[in-house]
Amino acid sequence: MKNSSVYTLFFVVIFLTNNCLADILFLNFNRNTSAVKAAQRAARTRGERLIVLPPSPRPRDYKLNPDQLTSELENIRRQHIVISSVVFSGHDGGGFFSGHDGTIESFQVNRIMRDFPDIAASVKTLVLRGCYSATLNQVQEGSSWRQAFPNLHLIAGWEGRAPSSERQSSKEYVEDILTLAPQLVAAADATQVTRLYRQIGLYDTTHNAAWIRTCQDSFYMRSEDAAHNRDPFSFSDMSSLCSSKRSEFEEKKQIIESYFYAVDDAHQNPPSNTSSSELRSAYSMLRQWEHCLKPEYLGALADSPMLNPDMIIRLIFFKNVAGNFARLMDLPGLQAAIGAFWTPPMSPLTLPDFRHATRAQVNHWITSLGEFTAQAQENFSHLPVLEQTPEKFRLLAKLRLAYSLSNNILHRLEPEYLPFSWVEPGSTTQSRLRF
């Protein structure tokens, strides 16, 4: 026997040994008898039992919702049942399962499983029978499913629309993926993963996909790749691919930063051509590769506020943002507040024409407004108590608020305060806060 075969056999035995006396839990949201029968056959092959919820006969008013699942898991725990695999079967997907008999979302499952750490830890296989249920987003590290069941070795489902449960391709996928799970997890390499995946009946007739963690690596196998006999996508490849993008991310960050801080004459304003510019290209690159923006791939760079797409959109359309700021904020009131606190030797502060000012000028003005406000507050605190009138206090508050909002809206381009619609000229949407 070849070494790889011995190796495979060893891990199949380990996988089955770990799962001895284990059961498959089938959450049937849509009265889906065909998939249940398919899972039943797989359980028989694996030497396991199948627990189906809702139970048969279905109790009156039974709904497979978070409360019911919690109560069912309590029963399972009481009976010391070990769950090796969980099948979710229902409408839709994308982390959301629903049907005649209830609705549940992946983040709710994640919350519930925190109260059942032993059951969560025993689950090695997850089958998600629903549309868009096993996209890269759903299976990647940090997803709700991966958090809910920390020891998963396999998540299988669909990365596109799933076939109806009555379709042969659906039944075969559920049965075969459960049956083949131990071998897939024990695969020695990517080529073997593809070879095993091709054993799933009718696998190439739908857009199914599976995340598989072997001892060597984690893979993402798509039916399309298997059909063309291509190796699955390797997550360790992704790590090296993302790391190789570091210099490009740094370069784009520098471009964004240059316009954000308006560092020199060449960057005193974001490019006037918003349809085609280095800033726009930086945005596109960032969105295309944003799955790399994780500390494990790029370290601290991943958390840079300069790489926040919500902010960059507003930077690209800064001219419109500044125009809307000028129209929708009480600038005469601000000018009056500034006037009320100006005393020599403070530098006089005038408002720029926001519609025509450059970003460099606006940034500079905000810094000056901050300094002016700090000085105004200092002067106010030294006034005799009788001169600290409510009116003056109100003006000081307005000044502080104006500084804060100008800073958050015009400088930081903070979505919390700067409505998205301000990227278009003539917006009628007010900021959450006004001065």
Added chain:
Amino acid sequence: MPQVFLEAVGPDIDLNLIESQNEYQLKPYQVKQHELPAAETRDLIFEQAGLSAYITDLDQLDLDLIYLNIQQLEIKQLEIKYSHFPRHILLATRHLIHRNSLQKRRREK
């Protein structure tokens, strides 16, 4: 050298003492306030809603602008802005975007 982020308002004076209106109540600054989902999620929503066929050859920014507009504008405004998209597809996209936002909010609770 670029300046550091300016300090967010950290009121030394209690603005609420002098103004009771909500407009003077400030929330703490959040470093990242994501409005946009991952590009993959956005594309998935567009595909599920049947919008993908109408938005070929658009770059990432265009797609994000469409997402944010559909999320925030009224259906009548959307029909004017995107007259080449069928109304039922705009409605379906809007529904999926709002569902996604709702899920995200619940997740963050």
